Amino acid sequence: MNLKQLAHMLALSQTTVSRALNGYPEVNEETRRRVMDAAKRHGYRPNPSARRLATGKTGMIGYVLPTGASVDIDPHFVEFLSGLGDYARSHELDLVLSPADADDQETTYRRIVANRQVDAVYISSPRPADRRVALVNTLGIPFIVHGRSEGFDFDYPFTDIDNEGAFHEASRLLIQLGHRRLALINGDDRETFAIHRERGVRRALAASALALDERHVCSVVMTEENGYRATRRLLEAGDAPTAIVCSSLIMALGVVRAVRDLGLTIPGDISLIAHDDVFPWLRPENFSVPLSTTRSSIRLAGARVAERLAARISGLEEGARGEVWPVDLVVRGSVAGAPA
Amino acid sequence: MNLKQLAHMLALSQTTVSRALNGYPEVNEETRRRVMDAAKRHGYRPNPSARRLATGKTGMIGYVLPTGASVDIDPHFVEFLSGLGDYARSHELDLVLSPADADDQETTYRRIVANRQVDAVYISSPRPADRRVALVNTLGIPFIVHGRSEGFDFDYPFTDIDNEGAFHEASRLLIQLGHRRLALINGDDRETFAIHRERGVRRALAASALALDERHVCSVVMTEENGYRATRRLLEAGDAPTAIVCSSLIMALGVVRAVRDLGLTIPGDISLIAHDDVFPWLRPENFSVPLSTTRSSIRLAGARVAERLAARISGLEEGARGEVWPVDLVVRGSVAGAPA
DNA sequence: AGAGTCTTCCAAAGCGCTTTGGCTTTTTTG
DNA sequence: CAAAAAAGCCAAAGCGCTTTGGAAGACTCT
DSSP states (O other): OHHHHHHHTTTHHHHHHHHTTTTTTSSSSSHHHHHHHHHHHHHOOHHHHHHHHOOOOOOOEEEEEETTTTTOOOOOOOHHHHHHHHHHHHHEEEEEEEETTTTTHHHHHHHHHTTOOEEEEEEEEETTTTTHHHHHHHHHHHHHEOOOOOOOOOOEEEEOOOHHHHHHHHHHHHTTTTOOOEEEEEEEETSSHHHHHHHHHHHHHHHHOOOGGGGGGGOOOOOOHHHHHHHHHHHHSSSSSSSSEESHHHHHHHHHHHHHHHHOTTTEEEEEEEEEEOTBBBBGGSSOOOOOOEEEEOOHHHHHHHHHHHHHHHHHHSSEEEEEEEOEOOOOOTTOOOOO | OOOOHHHHHHHHOHHHHHHHHHHHSSSHHHHHHHHHHHHHHTTTTHHHHHHHHHOOOOOOEEEEEEEOTTTTTHHHHHHHHHHHHHHHHHHTTEEEEEEEETTHHHHHHHHHHHHHHOOOEESSSTTOOOOOHHHHHTTTOEEEEESSSOOSSSOOOOOEHHHHHHHHHHHHHHHHTTOOOOEHHHHHHHHHHHHHHHHHHHHHHHHTTOOOOOGEEEEEOOOOHHHHHHHHHHHHHSSSSSSSSSSHHHHHHHHHHHHHHTTTTTTOOOEEEEEEEOOBBBOGGGSSSSOOEEEOHHHHHHHHHHHHHHHHHSSSSSSOOOOEEEEEEETTOOOOOOOO
């Protein structure tokens, strides 16, 4: 059942039927009702390929997925996707993942824009002066950055959490508890979120005339194993820290294991605070010692990004407004006063 | 730059240019070369929307993503996606995720097929007599099932691992080590993989004239917390098992925590084997006691599914061939002889 | 009543590609 | 050498929708 048939059946022109269905004003309300009625009764659904060719609108949002044998997709992605998908569903949007060589995403961005394959895109895990952001900005496709970039001479729309504030608060708590030697086990420090977190820690220390020992900050891919290794290294060297701030719950698993392996305890010897993106399958309160966290649901962020993308597609949102969400500091058993 | 312009510039008809580009035989090789040359030089890329309208081919594979506030996307998904994306990239395929109400995926399947939004789909986490499988089968769109369904009067193409065999082997090993009371902490037993795993355990026990105590088998969503709870319940009741087989590494984290909380040790008091889908961020050899596993890379499965989908789209693969991959049993420190 | 203004609808021209059917020109064949 | 076959190309008809530019009729106003 296509438009032509429907129009013929109603003894109307395709124009009128099309307009009736799409809510244009120049059609009699009575006629519109008849049309919509018939459309529903016959289960008419406009062919998206045709609509797409005619309008350029696709009803899809895009994401360029970096791939490659040695490229691991961040497990956070799936949670983000949950939120995104949940919102997208309610707005009849589909998500298209365009796999790209991790080292050449530009080609793919250009392709999906040139081919008008999607109405909008989002960018995640941005770095300072991220080329992807600059690119989509000049290409002129609606977009939202999940996270933040830095160092551009233009503004852009983003949704981010207050990473600096979160890690500042976490560090401040530890300092108040008497800790003087903090360590930071961070994610990839080429990404902005990690830079902000480190900044937060340093600022808190500086406020108490303390500093972050360069040997006490490390930047690694966020796996359990790397959390373990980093902790071993930190604790086995001289001037070991008494408190650790950690960028992910998965790494925190490794931290806990390392501390135990060394015959130390949390929080007796080591206080620990980690960032929690809120996974359903791994919860900080269920650590052997309930874990203090800076908490922010990445799923909600996904939903919010979808919402903003939809708004931009339909023209309801414009401009380069960035938004920064506050982060909760949730104190549980893994922190205590510094050992004497 | 569109076909019309290119044709005009070459003083050829659109027909000829189109045919030259698409490798049809009725065009002079010399002409073809000229055309391809010009196309490359001017960066001509056929508009996919137009091609799609004309041919019905989209260059995309589809996945219906169950969503909802209480629906959690399986964290395995992201690893599967890694493999899928990696292959898809090399074949210029995009992946479209169509979010659907978890309780009504049929509507979405019908929509993407009726609208010809994708060339093929894959289905994951199938259950016995899965309605989605029956549906796509009758809808006639090319598809691959990742995993297996059961109880149909038709065959269908799938790629699965030998879950029954894997858990049979794991159980057999434990039995050989003298264990008599095994427990199974399984995933959602409405899904086929869980049913097969249970079957494997039972078969191994039966071979030694043993049986799986109904109190020693449980089926839960695969989270750390559920692994913990299940283990507490198992070990605190009478006739506690001396060995546990567990369907996921994430649940195994909870198992280990519970065992420790109870003042027991692995493998001294409890032997443990878990299934490992091979995540980069959580490795069995890094458990406090290196974990024995049944191992099968879900990432490779993703790549294989993509490969088969591509083959089916291009007509290279037909029929309902199912393939079952063997699973490695990797023995590490978490198993030992049964306590006296 | 005639001019001007809405309201309501339509025919037809895209959107950019593929593909059918046919027309020349060249090559092959008996 | 004429007839048949093959090769190489083209015009035009889709694919199914949106949107432009009118046009006809109904209504308002002076």
